[in-house]
Amino acid sequence: MNLAVDAKSLVKQFGNIRALDELSFQIKKGEIFGLIGPNGAGKTTTLRIVSTLIIPTSGTATIFGLDTVKQSGEVRKIISYLPEEAGAYPNLSGNEYLEFMAKFAHNIDTQKAVAEAVEISGLGERLKDKAKTYSKGMKRRLLVARALMTKPQLAVLDEPASGLDVLHAYHVRQIIKKYVKEHGTTVLLSSHNMLEVEYLCDRVALVNKGKIVVEGEPDELKTKYESQNLEEVFAKVIGYA
């Protein structure tokens, strides 16, 4: 099966607000696919549907052929989700947190997964300390390591480097890029950071008001819209520039 994610006509209604409006996209296996757009565009809602956290009002999303609503239990075995504002349990050490999360994973050796996470995070001895003593950057590295340690078939990363300083953000992006190459993991991520998206993604979709307005490879889009970067592409597409 070559298709990792197949989202068809996703609609999500929150009261009077239509957060997603017939949103569709596909991601091939081993691809890093980025959703970019302004606040409130529907990026997180899409990621939450793909991660089985919420169900669409209409439309379907399948992950490697598994329906996110009807087969949510099976989907959870092959995905890993990193929320934008994720945290760790403050009174558990980094190691304890990784072990706790690894024990839920399907068909993997817990100790191997933790060892993998230790390497990914690069936090070394600090993993023995309680998570509440970590800086924001350290916490995010721990959480990215947690998301990737189980070798998921699909990693869903919501703003993976959001709010991090240059060096921590660089480390996180390096991890994602390297890890995907090594393990062939498919990644669906969202970001505000166009630089990040250009660096990481094979393909991107620009989301506005719950719809995908344009989709393609970063270079292809820049050429098509005669723009220097994706930021400019986005501004032109929505008629802002």
Place this chain on the structure above:
Amino acid sequence: MLKGFRNILIKELKELIRDPKILIGIIIIPIIMFPVLGLVIGYAEQTAMEQAKKTQLLVLNNDGGNWSETLVSYLQAAGAETTIVNNLTPQQLVSQGLLAKNNATQFVEIPQGFTENLTSHFAGDTNITAVVNVYGIFNIGGIFSNIGSSGITSLVYSFNRYVAPDVLQTTQSSIIKGAIQQNVDPATLSSLLISQSIILPITIMILLTYSMQIAATSVAMEKEEKTLETLLTVPVDRFSILMGKLSSSALVAGLGAITYLVGYGYLFGSITSGVSTTGASLDLAALGLAPTALGYVLLGITLFVTLLAGLALAVIMSAFAEDVRGATALVGYVYPLIFIPSFALIYIDINVLPLPIKAVLFAIPFSQPVIASKAVIAGDYFTTILGIIYVAAFTFVVMYIASRLFATEKILTAKLKFRRRGSKKTAEQAE
């Protein structure tokens, strides 16, 4: 003056006052709760007084002489509605159910030789005195339950002063579970059993509210620390998450119930001895007024299931909060359901209440430990077991609702709305 103090104070007050959960928990609920409690206590007092007024006085006249007639006439003149029975032993009177038949909770025995003794006394032999025995049913109810028993004794004392000082002696005895306990004053028993009436309900209130606060933070912490979303996407049954949270809280609750029972047993052990009217020591266990081993077990189970019900309810409520502060404020809404019945049962004997109020009190699961603590002493295991079954069923329903909540996206999106915030809240959810 502290620089900036005023500015910070105003900001803090605005934040607190504009949080409807806090406003309701801190201001509105106490405003409702205390008047309700006032009504309950007033009602309890009134019921007890009316009960005392309605009570008939049964006089067991085994003497039949002139002086016994004078005493009866004196009691009647004082306003006591009396019924006279003759030639029975006090235990026979109790065993034949004459108290219940005559709507009486106490009786006065004028023993044989009463007239003879008084006649001898007034003839000059002042060493001879007469005795009147007062018997009262001891009631394990609220603190107003034994309100009527002291009135008869006062009347007899008054008769004593009327005829001649120190000519009449009275003895006080209690009727406990149909058996007469000689020289055991119901008033002394009441004061010994004060732990039943006051300390126990208050301790239960503290234990319940404290445990619920702990449980409420378990889900709210996950939300506040932003760990819940991640947890809900790992391959684990949502019911397992709920059960894990409830079980850890239940273990805390179990520990609470055990330490509580140990403390309660110690308290009971230290107050089960008292002094009777004759100066001999009282043993509540021997009088049948301390819980049996089975009673303690049933009380422990009642406490455990009630704590579990409270914890399950706290977990559900915390799912509607965004953070720990919100969760503790939300759980505060349940507190009147703990405080009102517990305070009410301090003052009221549930058995004398009208059926609808009794049903309401029984339906509140948090009443059960107080009801059970009185029932196990009275040997009423049926009520206790019925309470356990009811609370267990209530807990089951609450846990089922909690499991449904955990199985859907509501665990993430549910928020208690106090006013229409319209699109702002929804827009947050959308992103």
